[in-house]
Amino acid sequence: MFQSKFFSSKNLLDWNIEYNLGLQNRLLKKDELLLEAGQRCDYFYFVLKGFLRVYYLDIDGNEITHWFSPKDTTITSPFSYFNKEENILFIQALEETDVLLISSDQLNTVIENVPSANKEARKLLAEFAMTFSRRVMEIHTKTAESRYLKLMAEHSTIFQKAKLSHIASFLGITQQSLSRIRKNI
Amino acid sequence: MFQSKFFSSKNLLDWNIEYNLGLQNRLLKKDELLLEAGQRCDYFYFVLKGFLRVYYLDIDGNEITHWFSPKDTTITSPFSYFNKEENILFIQALEETDVLLISSDQLNTVIENVPSANKEARKLLAEFAMTFSRRVMEIHTKTAESRYLKLMAEHSTIFQKAKLSHIASFLGITQQSLSRIRKNI
DNA sequence: ATCGTTTTTTACCATAGGGTAAATATTTCA
DNA sequence: TGAAATATTTACCCTATGGTAAAAAACGAT
Numbered sequence: 001m002f003q004s005k006f007f008s009s010k011n012l013l014d015w016n017i018e019y020n021l022g023l024q025n026r027l028l029k030k031d032e033l034l035l036e037a038g039q040r041c042d043y044f045y046f047v048l049k050g051f052l053r054v055y056y057l058d059i060d061g062n063e064i065t066h067w068f069s070p071k072d073t074t075i076t077s078p079f080s081y082f083n084k085e086e087n088i089l090f091i092q093a094l095e096e097t098d099v100l101l102i103s104s105d106q107l108n109t110v111i112e113n114v115p116s117a118n119k120e121a122r123k124l125l126a127e128f129a130m131t132f133s134r135r136v137m138e139i140h141t142k143t144a145e146s147r148y149l150k151l152m153a154e155h156s157t158i159f160q161k162a163k164l165s166h167i168a169s170f171l172g173i174t175q176q177s178l179s180r181i182r183k184n185i
Numbered sequence: 186m187f188q189s190k191f192f193s194s195k196n197l198l199d200w201n202i203e204y205n206l207g208l209q210n211r212l213l214k215k216d217e218l219l220l221e222a223g224q225r226c227d228y229f230y231f232v233l234k235g236f237l238r239v240y241y242l243d244i245d246g247n248e249i250t251h252w253f254s255p256k257d258t259t260i261t262s263p264f265s266y267f268n269k270e271e272n273i274l275f276i277q278a279l280e281e282t283d284v285l286l287i288s289s290d291q292l293n294t295v296i297e298n299v300p301s302a303n304k305e306a307r308k309l310l311a312e313f314a315m316t317f318s319r320r321v322m323e324i325h326t327k328t329a330e331s332r333y334l335k336l337m338a339e340h341s342t343i344f345q346k347a348k349l350s351h352i353a354s355f356l357g358i359t360q361q362s363l364s365r366i367r368k369n370i
Numbered sequence: 371a372t373c374g375t376t377t378t379t380t381a382c383c384a385t386a387g388g389g390t391a392a393a394t395a396t397t398t399c400a
Numbered sequence: 401t402g403a404a405a406t407a408t409t410t411a412c413c414c415t416a417t418g419g420t421a422a423a424a425a426a427c428g429a430t
Contacts, residue, residue: 058325058326064322064325083311083315121307122307122310123267125307125310126267128310128314129263130263130264130268132318133251133263136324137249139357141243141244144417164377164378172324173418174419175378176379176381176417177416177417177418179378179379180379180380180416180417182378183379329387330386348406350407350408358386358388359387359389360407360408361388361389361390361409362387363408364408365386367409368410
């Protein structure tokens with residue numbers, strides 16, 4: 001869900017030619033995994049087409065949705081990409097999806113060559129940070145019901161692509177609780 | 186709690202002289218506010234000495250602690266600083282505190298002059314993002330009790346400086362619940 | 371269209387944590 | 401050092417959400 005006018009498919013594909021980046025892309029079928037826990041994540045992914053879900057497993061093996069990434073957004077496993085920690089995130093395509101793979105080296109080439117790339121990269125990271133910062137606030141001040149309604153209002157596409165169980169764990173509740181909440185609306 | 190070897194008091198004070206930044210600092214008494222909701226936040230703060238708490242008010246006017254910022258860490262109101270949105274955060278000194286004020290312009294001067302500053306700034310932002318990303322995960326997978334124990338283990342200084350009510354709202358529970366949890370340990 | 375699979379809803383009781391209020395304990399400072 | 405203010409704990413009952421299980425609905429492949 002991190003969208004940036006600067007890191008757009010148009011710009012990325014232009015830079016790919018101009019700086020000879022050699023960007024690759026990857027096609028995913030519905031339900032196919034782009035990344036699995038345990039694998040290293042050496043790429044930033046840009047979603048050219050389709051829809052991704054990021055999840056991890058809790059101690060009982062339940063899938064907890066951490067994030068959704070629609071068309072024209074970027075996604076990665078930050079713990080693995082930035083910190084070289086063991087990756088715990090799964091990234092799954094919820095429909096036929098096409099992603100652009102951008103390695104650290106390729107990103108650095110862009111940053112070294114494109115004047116405003118540095119600032120824009122910081123902006124994207126700040127956006128990432130504020131989104132999760134805000135999410136902690138919402139968890140601490142709003143009921144599951146109002147978080148559900150807000151998600152509906154702001155990201156209605158999610159409801160077309162994801163299962164309710166995906167959305168429930170994203171909201172931090174069980175599928176049954178979400179079902180109950182929906183009934184009361 | 187965002188600490189960086191690069192953005193250290195030594196480096197900041199060296200750069201202050203080298204690039205003639207004109208950095209100012211501000212001394213705060215115990216309980217004094219460095220920032221209030223509604224005020225613009227034009228600075229990154231570096232805590233030279235002391236201990237800060239970041240909080241906001243929920244709809245009923247309760248203070249919800251969002252973050253703690255001990256000595257040698259940086260803090261700001263990201264919504265206001267990065268996005269120029271209306272600031273909703275209060276930053277309060279929990280003891281006598283001395284902070285260094287770093288404006289956007291001053292930070293840009295550092296970034297333009299110090300070769301690795303760009304990368305380090307991105308690193309700090311990534312750290313910020315991952316911390317809150319991880320916090321959402323913990324809220325979704327761990328009980329209040331285990332989050333409390335983790336905080337105790339990893340940030341024991343907080344327990345010397347902050348009130349239990351501050352810690353309770355940081356964990357997303359009431360003071361009474363925290364008290365109950367402590368009793369069971 | 372139909373059978374089998376998957377997803378969603380419903381129903382039941384259990385539990386963590388909330389809200390209010392009062393009782394202690396601790397701190398502050400005259 | 402003692403009174404007042406502040407912080408913490410305790411106790412009560414209440415509510416939102418969890419866990420298990422089963423029913424109902426929707427989806428998908430033949």
